[in-house]
Amino acid sequence: MGLISWMFVEKTVDEKTISSVENTFGVRFPSDYRECVQKYNGGYPKPNKFDFDNGTQGVFNDLISFTDEVLNIQMFFDFKDDPGTMGIVPFGRDPFGNLLCFDFRNSLDKPQIVFYDHEEKIENSITPICRSFTELLERMYSLEENKDNGG
Numbered sequence: 747m748g749l750i751s752w753m754f755v756e757k758t759v760d761e762k763t764i765s766s767v768e769n770t771f772g773v774r775f776p777s778d779y780r781e782c783v784q785k786y787n788g789g790y791p792k793p794n795k796f797d798f799d800n801g802t803q804g805v806f807n808d809l810i811s812f813t814d815e816v817l818n819i820q821m822f823f824d825f826k827d828d829p830g831t832m833g834i835v836p837f838g839r840d841p842f843g844n845l846l847c848f849d850f851r852n853s854l855d856k857p858q859i860v861f862y863d864h865e866e867k868i869e870n871s872i873t874p875i876c877r878s879f880t881e882l883l884e885r886m887y888s889l890e891e892n893k894d895n896g897g
Contacts, residue, residue, distance in 0.1 A: 750791045750792065750793070750883055750886055751791075751792050752785075752786040752789035752790065752791055752792070753789060753790045753792060754788070754789060754790050754808075755785075755786050755787060755788060755789040756787045756788035756789070756811055756813055756814060757787065757813055758784060758785065758787060759783055759784050759787045759812045759813065760784070761784075763812055763813075764780055764783065764784070764812070767812065767819055767820065770820070770823055770826075771823070771825075771826050771835050772826060773835055773848070773850050773854065773857075774854070775835075775837075775848070776848070776856070776857065776878065776879055778878065778879045778880045778883075779837060779848070779879040782809070782879070782883075783809055783812065783837070786809060787809065787811055787812050787813060788808060788809055788810070788811035788812075788813070788814055789808065789809050790807065790808045790809075791806055791808075791809075791883075791886060792888070793886045793887050793888035794806050794807065794886065794888070795886065795887050795888060795889060796875070796882060796885040796886055796887070797885060798861065798873060798874070798875050798876075799874055799875065799876060800873075800874075802873075804840060804846075804861060804875065805840045805841055806838055806840065806846060806882070806886065807838070807839050807840050807841045808838060808839055809837060809838050810822070810836055810837055810838060810839060810845075819836070819837070822835070822836045822845075830871070831862070832851075833849065833850045833851035834847045834848070834849055834850070834851070834860065834862060834872065835847055835848045835850065835857075836862065837879075840861075843864055844861060844862060844863050844864055844865075845861070845862040845864070846859065846860075846861060846862075846875070846882070847859070847860050847861070847862050847872075848860075848879075849872070849874075856877070856878065858874055858875075858876070858877055858878075859874075859875040859876050859877070859878065859879060859881070859882050860872050860873060860874050860875055861873045861874075861875055
């Protein structure tokens with residue numbers, strides 16, 4: 747999280763609030779995410795571009811707020827009961843309404859990071875991004891940066 751700056755951060759989130767959300771979803775968020783959301787609740791990371799494992803580019807627009815009255819993480823509780831998204835817990839959004847999520851389906855201790863495309867059929871809607879929240883943050887870059895020596 748060192749090279750990322752967070753803009754438009756909302757009020758900080760306490761452990762009790764995070765635990766309440768975890769209990770509702772039936773998961774325990776990874777410590778790297780817990781630490782980040784406590785400090786940067788609802789924030790917009792800069793830089794905000796990342797690459798999927800398959801090479802496709804994505805945008806991490808913002809962390810889903812724990813406290814905003816209009817849009818907050820509690821509004822995604824129906825994910826836990828839908829067979830297509832059971833085990834998927836959203837934590838961020840892209841600019842187009844798609845979601846960055848933890849995928850607890852294969853591991854409750856080390857959830858993968860996946861992309862949920864809300865416009866696709868459920869069988870095609872979930873695409874792996876990387877192995878952890880920290881790895882996602884480490885992948886962040888801006889288009890102005892030279893990602894590799896090739897440009």
